[in-house]
Amino acid sequence: MAGNTAAPTGARWSSKAAFVLAATGSAVGLGNLWRFPTEAGSNGGGAFVLFYVLFVVLIAAPLLLAESLIGRHGQRSTIASAVYLARQSGASPAWSLLAVIGLIANTAILTFYCVVAGWVVYFIGTSAADVFGAVSSGTPLAGAYAGDSVAQIQQLMPALFADPVLLVGLQLAFVAVTTWIVARGVKGGIEVAATWLMPAFFFLLIGITVYAAITGDFAAAVAFLFTPDFERALQPGVLSSALGQAFFSLSLGGGAMIAYGAYASRDTNLGQTSGMIAFADTSVAIIAGLAIFPIVFSVGMEPNAGPTLMFQTLPAAFHSMPGGAIVGLLFFVLALFAALTSSVSLLEISVGWVTEKFGTSRVKASIWIGVLVFLVGVVSALSFNVWADHRPIPFIPGFENAGWFDAIDGVTGKLLLPLSGLVTAIFIGWVADRQLVNAETGLSGGGLKVWRFLIAWLCPLAVAAILIIGLFPQLL
Numbered sequence: 397m398a399g400n401t402a403a404p405t406g407a408r409w410s411s412k413a414a415f416v417l418a419a420t421g422s423a424v425g426l427g428n429l430w431r432f433p434t435e436a437g438s439n440g441g442g443a444f445v446l447f448y449v450l451f452v453v454l455i456a457a458p459l460l461l462a463e464s465l466i467g468r469h470g471q472r473s474t475i476a477s478a479v480y481l482a483r484q485s486g487a488s489p490a491w492s493l494l495a496v497i498g499l500i501a502n503t504a505i506l507t508f509y510c511v512v513a514g515w516v517v518y519f520i521g522t523s524a525a526d527v528f529g530a531v532s533s534g535t536p537l538a539g540a541y542a543g544d545s546v547a548q549i550q551q552l553m554p555a556l557f558a559d560p561v562l563l564v565g566l567q568l569a570f571v572a573v574t575t576w577i578v579a580r581g582v583k584g585g586i587e588v589a590a591t592w593l594m595p596a597f598f599f600l601l602i603g604i605t606v607y608a609a610i611t612g613d614f615a616a617a618v619a620f621l622f623t624p625d626f627e628r629a630l631q632p633g634v635l636s637s638a639l640g641q642a643f644f645s646l647s648l649g650g651g652a653m654i655a656y657g658a659y660a661s662r663d664t665n666l667g668q669t670s671g672m673i674a675f676a677d678t679s680v681a682i683i684a685g686l687a688i689f690p691i692v693f694s695v696g697m698e699p700n701a702g703p704t705l706m707f708q709t710l711p712a713a714f715h716s717m718p719g720g721a722i723v724g725l726l727f728f729v730l731a732l733f734a735a736l737t738s739s740v741s742l743l744e745i746s747v748g749w750v751t752e753k754f755g756t757s758r759v760k761a762s763i764w765i766g767v768l769v770f771l772v773g774v775v776s777a778l779s780f781n782v783w784a785d786h787r788p789i790p791f792i793p794g795f796e797n798a799g800w801f802d803a804i805d806g807v808t809g810k811l812l813l814p815l816s817g818l819v820t821a822i823f824i825g826w827v828a829d830r831q832l833v834n835a836e837t838g839l840s841g842g843g844l845k846v847w848r849f850l851i852a853w854l855c856p857l858a859v860a861a862i863l864i865i866g867l868f869p870q871l872l
């Protein structure tokens with residue numbers, strides 16, 4: 397198995413705060429701003445949100461601790477850290493399968509993540525053009541895309557999708573910036589990016605939410621997000637979507653949290669930091685919902701637009717709001733910041749492994765993997781136009797109609813990440829040396845007991861059940 401003799405990397409965050417900021421930066425991303433509202437909107441709102449929060453608390457947060465402790469104990473790349481803990485526990489290094497699945501899944505996620513981030517860049521461009529156009533023409537910033545009708549604004553996204561060259565160009569730009577940050581290293585690149593971008597992100601998000609609460613239909617958004625409809629909750633797909641979202645949003649599934657944990661110092665209390673990261677990420681998802689849905693509802697639009705909600709519904713909704721031009725621009729800048737601090741963590745997983753395994757320099761490894769990620773991502777970009785009628789995996793239940801983009805997103809989010817989580821839970825809960833694991837958690841007494849119960853019993857059983865239900869919905 398790979399990397400069993402690898403030495404510790406030696407790279408470290410400069411402080412515990414830097415670790416929490418970088419890991420929160422990984423967790424908070426398009427998953428919160430784009431995927432959460434999309435999934436909540438398409439899965440009936442409250443029912444989905446309730447399960448999502450429950451899964452975060454009972455399954456994802458405990459797994460976040462499990463993953464970060466694997467990394468911190470190993471202080472190596474994700475795969476080598478898992479091998480190291482397995483060997484120290486007298487177990488088979490084959491348990492590092494969790495990190496192998498994770499490396500493949502996370503790199504696959506990065507391929508389409510950069511495509512979506514490219515859309516964000518496009519909407520920064522259109523909103524900026526509009527704000528500055530409105531300024532120079534002397535029009536007050538009363539509505540976005542001054543002079544355009546809602547219908548015209550809603551055409552922006554289909555127009556972008558119909559233009560493969562532009563789509564791929566924007567994706568390339570985003571891959572390039574991500575690669576550049578990762579090539580600069582853990583402290584000089586990733587940490588610096590998180591330290592600047594995350595505070596700016598929080599500041600902007602709060603501002604936009606206050607704006608949405610004042611000018612939008614806040615009550616309708618609250619009712620939509622927090623009134624669970626239990627009948628809806630038991631419809632096929634809701635449970636596995638909620639679990640998939642919890643994994644995706646917390647950057648779980650054998651990758652980023654192991655990689656970032658590996659750079660955490662010995663005196664970081666991982667039990668505590670895991671709680672902080674999970675809390676921050678979930679709060680941001682809910683706050684993002686409270687920023688987006690009031691605006692959507694106040695102009696009478698539907699919440700279930702799917703992946704186009706953030707890019708088609710929202711710009712049109714901003715259009716009708718007072719001061720919407722500037723707020724719309726800020727919203728997309730915010731999304732770009734969040735996307736960057738997540739994409740660097742996705743890239744770091746494979747860069748860390750390649751530098752360690754093959755002795756490649758960080759710069760070279762980043763560039764090579766960046767190129768690969770870009771090339772595979774082109775497949776997702778083209779699935780909106782040239783290859784729109786490809787159906788790559790019609791034989792997997794639930795994916796009969798999925799094109800490349802949906803196939804990669806769905807298979808990674810709903811299958812591979814939970815699968816890696818399942819192996820992680822069994823490994824940490826049953827196989828790995830108890831004393832070693834307990835000491836790494838920083839937990840004691842009742843807290844430790846609860847965590848051990850969740851990771852050994854609830855996580856594996858619940859994740860296995862939801863994986864099976866997701867694949868065979870007729871069982872429900």
Ligand code: PHE
Nearest residue numbers: 423425426427644645647652
């Ligand atoms: N958690 C990130 C987001 O919410 C995406 C991500 C998934 C990052 C998996 C790293 C690993 O956007």
